Amino acid sequence: MTEQITGETAEKHIDKLSKKYIGVDKYPRRSKGEQRVILKIKPENIFHMK
Numbered sequence: 001m002t003e004q005i006t007g008e009t010a011e012k013h014i015d016k017l018s019k020k021y022i023g024v025d026k027y028p029r030r031s032k033g034e035q036r037v038i039l040k041i042k043p044e045n046i047f048h049m050k
Contacts, residue, residue, distance in 0.1 A: 003040040010036035 005013075014036055018027040 002042040005038040005040070006035065010038050013038060 014027045015025065018024055022028075
């Protein structure tokens, strides 16, 4: 794992995705006590086929 993002930044991100994909300002399926985590992962290998 390269980076882990939590807190307000992760909360804003799910709301941004919600707006983009389902057209609502706030993500509607939040559960009480839920904590969002964004993981940014750096690949070690990349395989490409033509």
